[in-house]
Amino acid sequence: QSQELSQVQIDYHAALQALVEDGTRMVCTGRMHTDRICRFESLCFSTEAVEFVFFHSNSSVMLPNLGSRRFQPALLDLSSVEDHNTQYFNFVELPAAALKFMPKPVFVPDVALILNRFNPDNLMHVFHDDLLPIFYTMLQFPDLDMETRLFFMEGWGEGLHFDLYKLLSNKQPLLREQLKTLGRLLCFTKSYVGLSKITTWYQYGFVQPQGPKANLLVSGNEVRQFTKFMMEKLNVSLEESSSEEYIIVFSRTINRLILNEAELILALAQEFQMKTITVSIEDHSFSDIVRRISNESMLVSMHGAQLVMSLFLPRGATVVELFPYAINPEHYTPYKTLATLPGMDLQYIAWQNREEENTVTYPDRPWDQGGIAHLDKAEQERIIKSQEVPRHLCCRNPEWLFRVYQDTKVDIPSLIQVIRQTVKSKPGPKRQKWASGLYPGKVRDAKCQASVQGTSEAKLSVSWQIPWNLKYLKVREVKYEVWIQEQGENTYMPYILSHQNHTFSENIKPFTIYLVWIRCIFNKNLLGPFADVLLCNT
Numbered sequence: 381q382s383q384e385l386s387q388v389q390i391d392y393h394a395a396l397q398a399l400v401e402d403g404t405r406m407v408c409t410g411r412m413h414t415d416r417i418c419r420f421e422s423l424c425f426s427t428e429a430v431e432f433v434f435f436h437s438n439s440s441v442m443l444p445n446l447g448s449r450r451f452q453p454a455l456l457d458l459s460s461v462e463d464h465n466t467q468y469f470n471f472v473e474l475p476a477a478a479l480k481f482m483p484k485p486v487f488v489p490d491v492a493l494i495l496n497r498f499n500p501d502n503l504m505h506v507f508h509d510d511l512l513p514i515f516y517t518m519l520q521f522p523d524l525d526m527e528t529r530l531f532f533m534e535g536w537g538e539g540l541h542f543d544l545y546k547l548l549s550n551k552q553p554l555l556r557e558q559l560k561t562l563g564r565l566l567c568f569t570k571s572y573v574g575l576s577k578i579t580t581w582y583q584y585g586f587v588q589p590q591g592p593k594a595n596l597l598v599s600g601n602e603v604r605q606f607t608k609f610m611m612e613k614l615n616v617s618l619e620e621s622s623s624e625e626y627i628i629v630f631s632r633t634i635n636r637l638i639l640n641e642a643e644l645i646l647a648l649a650q651e652f653q654m655k656t657i658t659v660s661i662e663d664h665s666f667s668d669i670v671r672r673i674s675n676e677s678m679l680v681s682m683h684g685a686q687l688v689m690s691l692f693l694p695r696g697a698t699v700v701e702l703f704p705y706a707i708n709p710e711h712y713t714p715y716k717t718l719a720t721l722p723g724m725d726l727q728y729i730a731w732q733n734r735e736e737e738n739t740v741t742y743p744d745r746p747w748d749q750g751g752i753a754h755l756d757k758a759e760q761e762r763i764i765k766s767q768e769v770p771r772h773l774c775c776r777n778p779e780w781l782f783r784v785y786q787d788t789k790v791d792i793p794s795l796i797q798v799i800r801q802t803v804k805s806k807p808g809p810k811r812q813k814w815a816s817g818l819y820p821g822k823v824r825d826a827k828c829q830a831s832v833q834g835t836s837e838a839k840l841s842v843s844w845q846i847p848w849n850l851k852y853l854k855v856r857e858v859k860y861e862v863w864i865q866e867q868g869e870n871t872y873m874p875y876i877l878s879h880q881n882h883t884f885s886e887n888i889k890p891f892t893i894y895l896v897w898i899r900c901i902f903n904k905n906l907l908g909p910f911a912d913v914l915l916c917n918t
């Protein structure tokens with residue numbers, strides 16, 4: 381490994397001198413540890429202490445300079461999972477003069493992105509917590525390009541999906557354990573620490589039961605830009621192949637099985653008159669799975685991490701998620717949330733096994749595979765009798781594990797019925813381009829004119845020009861919303877109008893000041909911004 385770093389030649393003496401004289405320089409974005417990403421020059425890492433080191437000198441910079449708030453609880457989250465106390469980043473401080481007494485630093489010449497992977501053996505976590513956040517963190521900072529070196533500091537081995545991480549940069553990612561082989565004191569010439577959380581859509585239930593994140597900031601467009609990149613790297617072409625469309629049953633082979641899979645496949649093929657195939661992580665290469673999924677119409681699978689592969693489904697395709705007995709689909713929605721992100725354009729269907737005789741439980745397995753033999757008898761009985769797992773926190777709830785690792789014989793008529801409620805004809809990818817939701821700009825040149833009739837009646841004529849961007853757009857329906865508020869009152873009269881002018885006479889009083897708010901609406905639900913308020917005197 382050590383040869384790898386020396387591919388880029390650096391002037392060692394100049395680098396050492398710069399470190400001693402300039403120390404470490406850090407400038408971060410973000411106001412809190414949960415939204416912070418930091419850029420460093422000359423951040424070091426002691427592989428003996430397993431600590432990052434910040435060297436102070438006359439030229440060092442530490443922004444934000446938090447004092448001891450840096451430990452409350454940390455400078456930043458090193459993984460994309462929010463505020464997880466095993467994923468915090470910090471450094472210890474030393475004067476640059478201490479370098480005289482320390483091991484000779486080994487410089488990392490590559491621009492580094494330093495982060496923790498959250499759970500590299502689970503495909504959902506790999507995509508949601510690591511790959512998408514890495515991809516968009518790299519897009520955020522122009523220094524981070526295909527020559528970036530990724531450093532995974534969580535301390536795990538490569539994990540099952542290391543090949544996927546390798547697609548994000550031309551350089552081999554390095555694991556924390558490998559750093560020891562490079563030297564005792566590593567100094568990153570230029571590095572970024574932390575990950576953007578902007579693309580994550582799910583919280584796993586560490587402090588409240590799991591569910592979609594409160595403020596989703598990602599849409600299908602960004603997700604698909606990422607999958608397009610991954611497909612290019614995997615050499616899966618996006619070009620519309622002439623091959624027929626089909627249904628995929630994504631099966632699990634170790635646990636949480638579909639017991640009547642063959643029967644299910646036949647039934648789906650017959651019902652929808654489409655070729656139906658199975659894939660599994662165990663039996664297919666990753667690019668093979670992506671190639672098939674990116675071309676299919678319907679993905680059917682047990683709840684589980686493999687469903688994150690619906691990232692690669694074409695627009696218009698359908699995701700059918702199967703839930704074992706006693707698992708309420710509404711309570712576990714990582715894949716529903718993904719499929720229903722705005723602009724993802726997937727149809728999502730959940731089916732749950734409601735027949736106890738169609739489930740197979742494994743009370744005697746180890747606890748982490750759903751066994752409950754270690755619990756006391758009364759608790760075991762309660763769990764076995766229960767018809768629904770109550771809401772719970774992550775990650776070791778035995779009732780949840782017991783139920784989620786059941787095998788299921790799928791009741792085919794009930795499944796087909798649920799699918800048919802949503803998919804009326806043949807399921808198929810939408811080939812037409814997604815009518816992206818573009819929002820109107822402000823209306824322009826708003827004016828008002830008042831006319832008073834007598835002492836009790838008045839009229840207010842308001843006119844405005846179309847938003848500037850409208851003349852470049854084809855919009856199905858353009859409407860205007862106008863609010864008229866008497867100055868000093870906190871209620872207003874709302875109107876939806878089709879034209880660019882209107883004369884208001886209802887409830888308009890003479891010798892009164894009105895505030896008029898106007899905005900444009902495209903296609904019923906694309907609400908534009910209000911123009912500056914218009915003051916009208918009658």
Ligand code: UDP
Binds near residue numbers: 502503633634662683
């Ligand atoms: N996995 C699999 N086949 C199986 C069981 C698991 O491919 O029969 C994969 C699964 O897709 C995930 C990882 O193994 O990537 C961990 O599975 P686990 O059941 O722990 O997590 P879950 O799928 O419930 O998120």
